[in-house]
Amino acid sequence: MNKLVVVESPAKAKTIQKYLGAGYEVKSSKGHIVDLPKSQLGIDVEHNYTPTYEVTKKQVLAELKKALKDKDGLVLAVDPDREGEAIGWHIARQLGYLDKDGQKVKKGKDLQRIVFTEITKQAIQAAVEKPRELDFNLIDAQQARRVLDRLVGYKLSPLLWKKIQYGLSAGRVQSVALKLVVDREREREAFKPEEYWSVVAYLSEQKHGKPKIGINLKPGKDETVEKPEIPTTLPAFKLVKYKGKKAELANQVQIDKIAKDLAGEHSWQVSDTTTKTQEKHPRSPFTTSLLQQAASGRLGFGATRTMKVAQQLYEAGHITYMRTDSLHMSDQAVKAIEAHVKKKYGAEYLPAKARQYANKSKVTQEAHEAIRPTQVDKDAKALGLEAEQAALYDLIRTRAVASLMASAKISVNKVSVDVNNTYVFQANGQNIIFPGYLRVYNERLLETDLPPYKQGQELFPTQIDLDQHFTEPPARYSEAALVKKLEELGIGRPSTYAPTIQTIISRKYVVKENKYLIPTDIGKVVTDLLSKYFADIVDAGFTAVMENQLDQVANGEVAWEKIIDDFYKPFEKKVIEKDKAIDRAEFTVLGKSTEKCPECGKPMIIKLGRFGKFLSCSDFPTCKGMLGLDAAGNVQAKLDEKPTEEFLAKYLPAPKTEDGRSYLLKRGRFGEFWAHPDYPKVKDAKPIELRPEIVEQLYGKAPTGEKGAVYTLRSGKFGLFWAHPDYPKVKKVIKAKLIEEQ
Numbered sequence: 240m241n242k243l244v245v246v247e248s249p250a251k252a253k254t255i256q257k258y259l260g261a262g263y264e265v266k267s268s269k270g271h272i273v274d275l276p277k278s279q280l281g282i283d284v285e286h287n288y289t290p291t292y293e294v295t296k297k298q299v300l301a302e303l304k305k306a307l308k309d310k311d312g313l314v315l316a317v318d319p320d321r322e323g324e325a326i327g328w329h330i331a332r333q334l335g336y337l338d339k340d341g342q343k344v345k346k347g348k349d350l351q352r353i354v355f356t357e358i359t360k361q362a363i364q365a366a367v368e369k370p371r372e373l374d375f376n377l378i379d380a381q382q383a384r385r386v387l388d389r390l391v392g393y394k395l396s397p398l399l400w401k402k403i404q405y406g407l408s409a410g411r412v413q414s415v416a417l418k419l420v421v422d423r424e425r426e427r428e429a430f431k432p433e434e435y436w437s438v439v440a441y442l443s444e445q446k447h448g449k450p451k452i453g454i455n456l457k458p459g460k461d462e463t464v465e466k467p468e469i470p471t472t473l474p475a476f477k478l479v480k481y482k483g484k485k486a487e488l489a490n491q492v493q494i495d496k497i498a499k500d501l502a503g504e505h506s507w508q509v510s511d512t513t514t515k516t517q518e519k520h521p522r523s524p525f526t527t528s529l530l531q532q533a534a535s536g537r538l539g540f541g542a543t544r545t546m547k548v549a550q551q552l553y554e555a556g557h558i559t560y561m562r563t564d565s566l567h568m569s570d571q572a573v574k575a576i577e578a579h580v581k582k583k584y585g586a587e588y589l590p591a592k593a594r595q596y597a598n599k600s601k602v603t604q605e606a607h608e609a610i611r612p613t614q615v616d617k618d619a620k621a622l623g624l625e626a627e628q629a630a631l632y633d634l635i636r637t638r639a640v641a642s643l644m645a646s647a648k649i650s651v652n653k654v655s656v657d658v659n660n661t662y663v664f665q666a667n668g669q670n671i672i673f674p675g676y677l678r679v680y681n682e683r684l685l686e687t688d689l690p691p692y693k694q695g696q697e698l699f700p701t702q703i704d705l706d707q708h709f710t711e712p713p714a715r716y717s718e719a720a721l722v723k724k725l726e727e728l729g730i731g732r733p734s735t736y737a738p739t740i741q742t743i744i745s746r747k748y749v750v751k752e753n754k755y756l757i758p759t760d761i762g763k764v765v766t767d768l769l770s771k772y773f774a775d776i777v778d779a780g781f782t783a784v785m786e787n788q789l790d791q792v793a794n795g796e797v798a799w800e801k802i803i804d805d806f807y808k809p810f811e812k813k814v815i816e817k818d819k820a821i822d823r824a825e826f827t828v829l830g831k832s833t834e835k836c837p838e839c840g841k842p843m844i845i846k847l848g849r850f851g852k853f854l855s856c857s858d859f860p861t862c863k864g865m866l867g868l869d870a871a872g873n874v875q876a877k878l879d880e881k882p883t884e885e886f887l888a889k890y891l892p893a894p895k896t897e898d899g900r901s902y903l904l905k906r907g908r909f910g911e912f913w914a915h916p917d918y919p920k921v922k923d924a925k926p927i928e929l930r931p932e933i934v935e936q937l938y939g940k941a942p943t944g945e946k947g948a949v950y951t952l953r954s955g956k957f958g959l960f961w962a963h964p965d966y967p968k969v970k971k972v973i974k975a976k977l978i979e980e981q
């Protein structure tokens with residue numbers, strides 16, 4: 240027996256080779272080896288949405304073919320989810336294992352799919368003994384997602400280029416995520432802070448003279464206010480009731496009255512003491528989204544970084560598969576963790592009845608496990624991990640161990656103090672009686688001791704602080720909070736959370752500031768356009784329904800082509816309609832500027848041009864006054880609507896010299912051209928050519944002349960024009976017009 244085993248990554252290949260030994264050669268495909276074409280839709284919408292895949296890794300494929308030559312079978316050991324299944328399917332097809340429909344294994348060919356959620360000797364050997372066939376439900380679900388996303392992206396993005404700015408993109412899940420961020424920003428902008436006050440008394444058991452009274456206004460942004468030092472040795476009692484009602488104090492007039500009153504002679508008497516024992520239960524082990532949230536909160540990792548490090552840990556065999564929505568742990572893993580807890584902490588650290596965490600996944604073929612260590616006895620140090628991996632590994636390990644441990648027992652004390660039958664102050668204390676899982680997994684829990692007060696005991700105020708506060712607007716989303724929200728809304732999969740956020744950041748729709756996501760002007764404009772004209776696409780409910788349908792495909796309940804068809808037919812119609820209906824002017828005004836028009840002196844407004852922001856006279860089109868803005872938003876002397884470097888890199892890549900240097904964009908008498916980096920010393924210039932597929936989407940098909948001569952788009956003194964292929968020898972040109980202007 241001699242078989243070729245294919246996995247996605249070189250690191251995983253190395254680990255698996257170690258466990259399989261002789262008779263197997265493990266090779267990596269380095270991810271997908273095929274993809275939809277970049278320059279065209281690649282989906283035959285007339286014929287059942289058949290996708291056309293192009294081989295993107297020719298060399299890898301050649302190596303796999305070569306390795307397969309002397310083998311008598313192919314084993315697909317790709318990751319245990321939809322994407323892994325699809326990668327395996329593409330590999331099998333390219334290696335000639337499947338018939339032309341890609342649905343059946345050719346006779347006489349030995350093709351196996353093996354599945355494991357941890358890369359350990361035991362798990363790999365067990366998987367090899369129980370191979371299965373490729374699961375076409377999972378493959379279909381993955382393919383449906385890819386096709387759906389491609390259709391939405393390719394149909395909507397050009398519309399955004401025409402109506403807003405070149406180079407923008409819309410996407411199915413990404414546009415919903417962006418809308419969440421934009422909506423939150425608008426909530427914050429519309430938020431009106433409300434004033435409220437807190438009253439805190441520090442009470443002593445010893446007799447005391449007049450209390451110090453502090454009325455503390457909230458300091459302004461750049462102010463610091465001297466406050467009396469808080470007497471840390473005395474418990475803080477908070478005013479909870481005033482005149483028989485919940486203490487809700489909203490203005491300073493009221494506060495001044497209370498301050499004056501409390502400064503006087505009163506009897507402060509303990510009116511109630513209660514002590515309760517509360518249990519604090521551990522939380523479940525990690526799913527992908529829970530891991531991303533905890534790693535953000537505790538380690539300050541962004542979602543993408545968390546997934547990168549988790550993948551390294553998985554491929555090295557230290558943790559189970561990191562893309563999962565399951566809370567379940569295998570019986571074996573549960574037993575190992577219980578034994579570990581018993582040995583290290585004692586039997587009392589295990590609950591009387593073992594904890595069970597329900598599996599949330601709706602797709603049975605994806606019955607994964609939660610993310611847990613593969614060898615619970617080994618901490619990061621024992622595994623010799625470097626800092627970043629060690630931090631994430633320990634987080635995963637402690638959380639998995641804690642999830643099966645006994646609850647913590649906490650004694651909670653509450654003491655109420657009555658003043659004059661008018662005020663009720665309350666202090667809370669808590670103490671850990673039994674730490675349980677808290678010994679392993681820390682949670683923020685402040686232990687505060689209260690003295691053993693007696694009912695009716697008299698106490699004496701030493702200091703009373705009255706503090707002004709204002710309600711805060713809802714917080715911006717952090718990456719972790721956005722992942723949590725997306726999961727709550729049922730949008731996306733464990734494999735898509737991190738890439739979705741990465742996309743809206745790299746598209747510059749949002750910027751990350753101190754780990755919070757803030758939408759940019761473009762992000763807001765794109766969301767406004769989509770919300771108004773493609774409400775479905777940015778609607779969380781609609782998107783969740785689509786995700787549900789993808790789950791149904793994965794379960795074999797619906798054919799993938801049907802859900803695409805149900806979506807695409809009305810969507811396509813809408814794109815065509817809206818393309819005509821949307822007025823570009825509606826979405827290009829960003830706001831008012833303080834600048835005055837250089838031509839007529841009227842106020843200017845901030846507008847979005849095709850290549851970026853600029854200022855336009857508010858009297859446009861009567862007055863054509865304009866001012867340019869640079870990337871930082873500063874006014875430039877003269878409008879020079881030039882493509883940004885970013886735009887050029889993407890849509891108009893500069894030609895390169897033989898030694899790899901880029902040509903520079905220069906403006907000459909006859910318009911813009913590419914100049915050799917050593918120009919004018921080296922007299923080499925090239926005309927500007929936009930990529931054909933972009934040209935067609937913006938300017939329509941190139942006109943043809945006599946004998947089928949195809950005109951090309953060129954940039955001239957007066958803008959873009961179609962030039963005869965033999966221009967400038969043959970002086971035939973046609974003015975180029977954007978499709979929307981035609």
Ligand SMILES: [Zn+2]
Nearest residue numbers: 836839856862
């Ligand atoms: Zn003007």
